[in-house]
Amino acid sequence: MYYSEITKIIEAGLDRDQNKVKNYALLLAKKLAQDGDIKSSKRIETVLLRKNNGSAITDALIAPPVDQESRLGIVDIDYKPTAPEIILSDSTKARLNDFESTIKIKDKLDELGMPFNMSLLLYGPPGCGKTSIANCLANRLELPLVTARLDTLISSLLGNTAKNLRRIFDFASRQPCVLFLDEFDAIAKARDDRHELGELKRVVNSLLQNMDAYCQTGILVAATNHQELLDDAIWRRFQTIIEVPKPHPDEIRLLFGCITKSLDLSHIMPKQYSIIIKQLDGLSYSDIQALAQNVVKQMIIKDKTIASALDFLCEIAIFKYHGNLDQQELIRFLLKCGLAQRAIAEYFHISQRQVRNCLVSSKGDV
Ligand SMILES: Nc1ncnc2c1ncn2[C@@H]1O[C@H](COP(=O)(O)OP(=O)(O)O)[C@@H](O)[C@H]1O
Ligand SMILES: [Mg+2]
Incomplete structure (x- = not known):
């Protein structure tokens, strides 16, 4: 039943690593209590208290690792990670649930x-939610999240990088946690920089060795925006690989609905709503969030609650063209989206003829 904790405690005992013994014993006590075996749990806690001179064991017993040269911390520790609201496709959700259930x-x-x-x-x-997923997972497993960003780690000498990696894995393996290696491709990316290939290979090998040892009993999550840069050997090491793609129309609708729930959208016709969703296709969750929040903000500034399709489509155009649009170009964009000339004329307080004129005066192609 409690093999992984017991194995860790035995291992730590043989290594004479007191902190690790204490942390895993504490975790074992918590798990026993959760499963209803209060008596055994209390017995372990009593031993821990007695052996710790009566003071309670905190999860922060172990000093976090630092870079030897800069003396700066190389991990962030969140002892109580929160679970942000995330929207994911059904298949991504199912694969994540599967990973979580298997851990249990x-x-x-x-x-x-x-x-x-x-x-x-x-x-x-x-x-698109990789960092958020790592937080959610740690939250659901009720474990601290230890985050190391490999892009900041790699900037030092490669010799140091290997040492720092070892320190991180050592630290994570001494306590129950989820280890999160963010920007994981940084190691692979270092290849085309100033580093020598042989030196880099050693870093990759040390990463692989650390991963193999750690993942027997510890939980590792890695995230990358550049999977194509990852070494085959690294790629194969992961038991579970999940793609976290940009949102599809169903997820866009959900996200859009969540962000705009304080607004009255009843004036947006279903066809216009579809146009907005279509225009958001291809953007990331965080882009869509920023964009829709901008509209909500504008509405609050203007003390309005009723939003029109044009409010959103203008914001989308500004976002897509980085604000480099004059009114004519903006109108051409709206016409191209399929919006009625009359709606556009009303929105800009101009005549329909002026709207039509924008089509003929073609300056650039928006
Ligand atoms: N799937 C999602 N559902 C809802 N919001 C999201 C999602 N993905 C990203 N976001 C928003 O974008 C922000 C950044 O996302 P993050 O998890 O850091 O993405 P990544 O790690 O893939 O770059 C989040 O804090 C959240 O506000
Ligand atoms: Mg991230």
């Missing part, structure tokens, strides 16, 4: 001789 039955799988390596690689464009 790991002890049973070990007993059956079916070892499960607790490593998850998340890949996909920026702003």
Whole structure:
């Protein structure tokens, strides 16, 4: 049942690593209590208290790792990660749930001789939820989240990088947590920089060795925006690989609905609503969020609650063309989206003929 904790405690005892023994014993006590075995849980806690001179054990017993040269911390630790609201496709959700459920039955799988390596690689464009997923997972497993950003780590000498990686894995393996390696491709990317290939290979090898040892009992999540840069050997090491793509129309509708719930959208016709959703296609969750929030903000400034399709489409045009649009170009964009000339004329307080004129005076192609 509690094999992974017991193994960790034995291992730590043999290594004479007191902190690790204490942390895992504490986790074992918590798990026993959760499963209703209060008596055993209390017994462990009493031993811990007695051996710790009566003071309670905190989760922060172990000093976080620092870079030896700069003396700066190389991980961020969130002891109580919160779960942000995230919208994901059904298939992504199902795969994540599967990973989480498998972690929960790991002890049973070990007993059956079916070892499960607790490593998850998340890949996909920026702003689509990889970091948020790591937070949610740690929150749901009720574990601290230890985050290391490899892009900041790699900037030092490669010799130091290997050492820092080891320190991070050491730190994470001494306590129950989810280890999150963000910007994971940084290691692969270092290849085309100033570094020598042989030196880099050693860093990759040390990463692989650390991962192999750690993932037997520890949970690892890695995230990258550049999966194509990852070494094949690294790619194969992950037990679970999940793509976190840009939102599809269904997810766009959900996200859009969530962000704009303070506004009255009843004046937007279904056809116009579809146009807005179509125009948001291809953007990331964070782009859509920023864009829709801008409209909400504008409405608050103007003390309005009723939003029109044009409010959103103008914001979309400004976002897509980085604000480099004059009114004529903006109107051409709206006409191209399929908006009625009359609606556009009303919105800009101009005549329909003026709207039509924008079509003939073609300056650039928006
Ligand atoms: N799937 C999603 N659902 C809802 N909001 C999202 C989603 N993905 C990203 N966001 C928004 O964008 C922000 C940045 O997302 P993040 O998780 O850091 O993306 P990534 O790590 O993939 O770059 C989040 O804080 C959230 O506000
Ligand atoms: Mg991220």
